[in-house]
Amino acid sequence: MGIDALDGRIIVLLAREPRIGVLEMSRRLGVARGTVQARLDRLQSNGVIRGFGPQVDPAALGYPVTAFATLQIRQGQGADVRAHLATVPEVLELHTTTGSGDMLCRLVARSNADLQRVIDRVVGFDGIVRAATAIVMENPVPLRIIPLVEQAAGDPALRE
Amino acid sequence: MGIDALDGRIIVLLAREPRIGVLEMSRRLGVARGTVQARLDRLQSNGVIRGFGPQVDPAALGYPVTAFATLQIRQGQGADVRAHLATVPEVLELHTTTGSGDMLCRLVARSNADLQRVIDRVVGFDGIVRAATAIVMENPVPLRIIPLVEQAAGDPALRE
DNA sequence: GTATCCACTGGACAATATGTTCAGCGATAC
DNA sequence: GTATCGCTGAACATATTGTCCAGTGGATAC
Numbered sequence: 193m194g195i196d197a198l199d200g201r202i203i204v205l206l207a208r209e210p211r212i213g214v215l216e217m218s219r220r221l222g223v224a225r226g227t228v229q230a231r232l233d234r235l236q237s238n239g240v241i242r243g244f245g246p247q248v249d250p251a252a253l254g255y256p257v258t259a260f261a262t263l264q265i266r267q268g269q270g271a272d273v274r275a276h277l278a279t280v281p282e283v284l285e286l287h288t289t290t291g292s293g294d295m296l297c298r299l300v301a302r303s304n305a306d307l308q309r310v311i312d313r314v315v316g317f318d319g320i321v322r323a324a325t326a327i328v329m330e331n332p333v334p335l336r337i338i339p340l341v342e343q344a345a346g347d348p349a350l351r352e
Numbered sequence: 353m354g355i356d357a358l359d360g361r362i363i364v365l366l367a368r369e370p371r372i373g374v375l376e377m378s379r380r381l382g383v384a385r386g387t388v389q390a391r392l393d394r395l396q397s398n399g400v401i402r403g404f405g406p407q408v409d410p411a412a413l414g415y416p417v418t419a420f421a422t423l424q425i426r427q428g429q430g431a432d433v434r435a436h437l438a439t440v441p442e443v444l445e446l447h448t449t450t451g452s453g454d455m456l457c458r459l460v461a462r463s464n465a466d467l468q469r470v471i472d473r474v475v476g477f478d479g480i481v482r483a484a485t486a487i488v489m490e491n492p493v494p495l496r497i498i499p500l501v502e503q504a505a506g507d508p509a510l511r512e
Numbered sequence: 513g514t515a516t517c518c519a520c521t522g523g524a525c526a527a528t529a530t531g532t533t534c535a536g537c538g539a540t541a542c
Numbered sequence: 543g544t545a546t547c548g549c550t551g552a553a554c555a556t557a558t559t560g561t562c563c564a565g566t567g568g569a570t571a572c
Contacts, residue, residue: 194413194414195413203406203408206405206406207405207406207408210403210404210405210406211404238412239409239411239412240408240409240412240413241406241407241408241409242406242407242408242409243370243406243407244370244371244404244405244406244407245366245367245370245404245407246363246366246367246370246401246402246403246404247401247402247403247404247405248363248367248400248401248402248497248500248501249399249400249401249402250497250500251399252398252399252400253354253355253400253500253501253504254354254504255500255504258447260420260447260449260456262486274492274493277492277493278492278493280499281499281500281502281503282500283493284493284495284496284497284500285491285493285494285495285496286491286492286493287418287420287488287489287490287491287492288488288489288490288491288492289420289486289487289488289489290486290487290489291486294486296420296486296488297493298495300500326422326449326450326451326454326456327449327450328447328448328449328456329447329448329449329450330447330448331445331446331447331448332434332437332438332446332447332448333434333437333438333443333444333445333446333457334445335444335445335458336444336445337408337410337444339440339441340408340410340413340415340441340442340444340460341408341413342441343441344413344414344415
């Protein structure tokens with residue numbers, strides 16, 4: 193487990209210029225094409241790189257409001273609540289966390305008013321005891337991975 | 353703003369099989385290659401598709417522990433705290449939320465013990481008044497976008 | 513010290529996809 | 543009725559991919 197400096201440079205390069213090809217990467221990194229190809233294959237079968245799916249912006253889809261809801265679940269109802277939340281398209285992400293029957297989910301909505309509808313749908317389920325919602329106002333650090341990759345690769349100098 | 357059914361099918365197809373090419377997509381969707389190409393270009397300049405960066409799994413990188421920290425910030429220190437948190441690689445994401453000077457951030461760590469080090473580094477900053485951390489135990493719904501895209505495209509039947 | 517393994521190199525090849533352009537066509541707007 | 547728009551289907555040169563291969567160097571085992 194873990195990645196070396198070359199792996200790190202590949203991931204960072206890919207993160208900065210996703211449309212780049214294997215051939216161009218090998219040119220930029222100064223290694224043979226086969227090497228990059230082999231590294232990429234390994235990173236993917238390792239599970240380090242899970243995929244290259246499109247990063248879709250919910251705001252551009254018409255859902256500019258993001259919120260986080262903390263849910264308190266009645267004992268033993270966890271599985272049912274999970275199944276319920278999975279059916280709500282506006283639930284982008286769901287985690288169970290420490291704390292007795294607590295969950296945290298990320299929601300989006302078309303507007304603040306629409307958020308009320310989403311929350312009603314989310315919490316309108318028997319197993320949910322209590323819900324607290326925090327609306328996101330700003331996102332100073334969007335989901336990122338490059339700094340962590342650089343740290344994991346043990347080579348802060350690959351910030352090219 | 354908004355997407356139609358064809359846009360939705362393109363995004364869903366791309367999400368399911370990211371390595372697919374434009375040509376193969378046009379074959380699958382039964383439209384001309386130029387159409388797919390034009391739609392993709394538009395989706396990207398629209399900002400609907402932000403990019404195709406690699407989805408890296410922090411766990412495979414050696415950071416299997418995820419946590420969410422709620423931070424309470426001293427009035428007027430917001431900018432400083434944001435800048436501070438941006439320098440911590442283990443901070444994957446940061447939001448400012450409703451509530452007086454509240455922030456929510458996603459953290460990863462190498463272990464529960466390591467999480468303590470990360471939290472110390474995060475909160476070891478003047479502007480932070482109080483911090484509450486919830487450790488993620490399970491992730492029943494990983495970050496997803498397909499259901500929302502299908503809803504936005506107004507075509508639930510494109511679940512092919 | 514020698515054999516063995518492994519990753520990387522640099523090259524080759526056929527097959528495929530890409531970027532780009534074009535004329536034609538149907539629906540819609542005015 | 544005419545202009546505009548998006549889509550089709552085709553063409554072309556170019557670039558990239560997947561897949562081989564033999565050779566080289568370093569590390570490891572014995």
